[in-house]
Amino acid sequence: MIQVAVNGYGTIGKRVADAVRAQPDMEVLGVAKTRPNFEAQSALDRGYSLYAAIEDRADQFADAGMEIAGPVTDLVEAADVVVDATPSGIGAENKAMYDEYDTPALYQGGEDADVADVSFNARSNFEDAVDADHVRVVSCNTTGLSRVIAPLQEAYGIEKVRATLVRRGGDPGQTSRGPINDILPNPVTIPSHHGPDVNTIFPDVDIDTLGMKVPATLMHVHSLNVTLESAADAADVRDLFADEDRLFLVPESLDIDGAGKLKEYAHDVGRPRGDLWENCIWEESISTEGRDLYLFQAIHQESDVVPENVDAIRAVTGAADAAESIETTNDAMDIGR
Amino acid sequence: MIQVAVNGYGTIGKRVADAVRAQPDMEVLGVAKTRPNFEAQSALDRGYSLYAAIEDRADQFADAGMEIAGPVTDLVEAADVVVDATPSGIGAENKAMYDEYDTPALYQGGEDADVADVSFNARSNFEDAVDADHVRVVSCNTTGLSRVIAPLQEAYGIEKVRATLVRRGGDPGQTSRGPINDILPNPVTIPSHHGPDVNTIFPDVDIDTLGMKVPATLMHVHSLNVTLESAADAADVRDLFADEDRLFLVPESLDIDGAGKLKEYAHDVGRPRGDLWENCIWEESISTEGRDLYLFQAIHQESDVVPENVDAIRAVTGAADAAESIETTNDAMDIGR
Structure with a gap:
């Protein structure tokens, strides 16, 4: 069993911990948190060993009645791999600690690409991360x-x-963010960082991205155009996508008009936290105009990277190849069903 | 003086009336309204003769203490031109009345293109509307x-x-509209009607548009890509746009990040109703990648067609040519200053 440490138990970390626990070949050795808040309490309630991410704050956890297993360094030392799910920029600060204990580390997409040896997407470049020491899940x-x-x-x-990325202003819990009643070019300069970030996975793909922010919290929605090298039929593209377990083709018959109903649907089918790990592509939006393909897809910012983190764990530990890992992850999480 | 009737005194009609009144060669003969609401009262307060758009509702106006000059048919008969600013679909129903009194009519973009002989944008095809009987301002x-x-x-x-058009869910006064906290592909099918509508002005331009709706009321924001026939320098495109009075290049120095600050700015400089008649193009967003041009622009849905209606009045009455009309309109309204 691969022993996994999760450093940072917020939006991503808590989901990664649950996803790891669901795998047949992994165990959550423990999770680390900076503050004794509701998520820390929830970690204990779920039976995870809780470590203090900042050593001299152990007293704060004791004062809040939360039992600490030790400092995060103990957790990192004992783990086979650590998933860093700390806020953007903290992962880079933690890198020296992971090196000190010689523990392979995964970082999240909020870190600069140069924090890691390789940026990772399971479907696209799993092999590049095999046996790497530092991997960034985009x-x-x-x-x-x-x-x-x-x-x-x-x-x-x-x-x-x-691609135009119409992004949610903040996550549901981020009460300090905006905008209210506005549509912001964000960044106003073009391209946004997303295009260059895609190039960390596909160095040769010509891509321009534009970002916007709007008063919504549930999901991002992409307006996507791909000029293909050969003409495509929309029905064939739909068939191509239907074969991909991490692409959910939203059928017209379900009458799902936006992110709100997608989340309702996820809750209704029993998804934990209402998570949508797959891209949600409106099937009827898939259109072709000669070599130009268009579609709308919704992206659940809180959860779509979770199965990618699970696969990256197998890559850095050499535990499976891409196809085997993706299938195991999908089976354990019921992805694409 | 051109005698102008305005049929429909809502979001567009009230603005067109004020813009017509500001012109040196036009007079507002009267405005017609279906109901004695706050806008009808405001029309009287501004000194416009008020006509009942639905004849048997004259009593309702009397009951509300509002003096009616007569039925809308009297207004249409006496006018040189009528601007129909009624809700979508009503303009088509009114067409027979305008024909009956042989009064040239302008319709708004909510009508189907076939309501009119020509669809109109002053900068693009003014001449097509000269002496036409039925013109649709897009x-x-x-x-x-x-x-x-x-x-x-x-x-x-x-x-x-x-183009991806990220549209406001409703105008500030449309309290029954949505969405709240969502990002809707709208329509989910591609293209949206906007591309074909542009083709009523530019029949030969290859254009694909995608529409979305978000929880905002102030303006639409477009993410625009134009693949040019020859490579362009972003600075040259900025210079090209700077010569167009109805394009406002939002300078980086003003620190205007979205529609909210644009509207604040419009109010601060004394624009009536905070109107932004010009396209608001973020100057720093204008970017080129080979022959691909990108930019963000905000469009004030309540007012950008107002100067176009004024120009269309001169077109259908043969009162001026394009350059003369546009300059007169801009001078009278302080557009592009």
Whole structure:
């Protein structure tokens, strides 16, 4: 069993811990948290060993009645691999600690690409991360773009990708964020960082991305254009995508018009936390105009990278190849069902 | 003086009336309204003669203490031209009345294109509307696209236009509309109607548009890509746009990040109702990647068609040519200053 440490138990970390626990070949050795908040309590309630991410704050956990197993360094030392799910920029600060204990580390997409030896998307470049010491799982939006680009590139070749990412202003719990009642070009300069980030996975793909922010919290929505190298039929593209377990083709018959109903649906089918690990592509939006393909997809910013983290654990530990890992992850989490 | 009737005194009609009144060669003969609401009262307060758009509702106005000059048919009969600013679909129903009194009529972009002999954008095809009996001023979004397409086509030629229109859910006064906290592909099918609508102005331009709706009321924001026929330098495109009075290049120095601050700015400089008649293009967003041009622009759905209606009045009455009309309109309204 691969012994996994999760450093940072917030939006991503708590989901990764649960996903790891669901795998047949992994165990959660423990999770580390900076503050004794509701998520720390929830970690204990779920039976995870809780470590203090900042050593001299152990007293705060004791004061809150939360039992600490030790400092995060103990956890990192004992683990086979650590998933760093700390806020953007903290992962880079933690890198020296992972090196000190010689523990392979995964970082999240909020870190700069140069924190790691390789940026990772399971569908696109699993092999690049095999036995690497530092791997960065790309962000939710880059993951969502990569999952679509990979099959299109294999089937048709890609001349150019143009994407407008209409992003949620903040996650449901981020009460300090905005905008309220506005539509912000964000960044106002073009391209946004997402295009260059996709190039960490697909160095040769020509891609321009534009970012916006709007008053919504549930999911991002992408307006995507891919100019293919050869003309495609929309029905064939739908069939191509239907074969990909991490692409959910939202059927017209379900009458799901946006992110709100997608989340309702996820809750209704019993998904933990209402998570949508797959890209949600509106099937009827898939359109072709000569070599130009268009579609709308919704990306659940809180969860689509979770199965990617699980696969990256197998890559850095050499525990499985891409196809085997993806199938195991999907089976354990019920992805694509 | 051209005697102008305004049938429909809501979001567009009330603005058109004020813009007509500001012109040196026009007079507002009267405005017609279906109901004695706050806008009807405001019309009287502003000194406009008020007509009952539905004849048997004259009593309702009397009951509300509002003096009616007569039925709308009297207004239409006496006018040189009528601007129909009624809700979508009503303009088509009114067409027979305008024909009956032989009064040239302007319709708004919510009507189907076939209501009129010609669809109109002053910068793009003024001459097509000269002496026409029925002219449709295209919608806010189509107006905003046309104003950018015209100079680009002249200077560089256009291979293809791709636009994602992130639209406000409703106007500030439309309290029954949504979404709340969502991002909707709308329509989910591609293309949206905007591309074909642009083709009523530019029949030969290859354009694909995608529409979305978000929880905002102030303005639409477009993510625009134009593949030009020849490579362009971003600075040259900025210079090209700077020569267009109905394109406002939002300077980086003003620190305007979205529609909210644009509207604040419009109020601060004393614009009536905080109107933004010009396309608001973020100057720093204008970018080129080979022959691909990108930019963000905000479109004020309540007002950008207003100067176009004024110009269309001169077109159908043969009162001026395009350059003369546009300059007169801009001078009278302080557009592009």
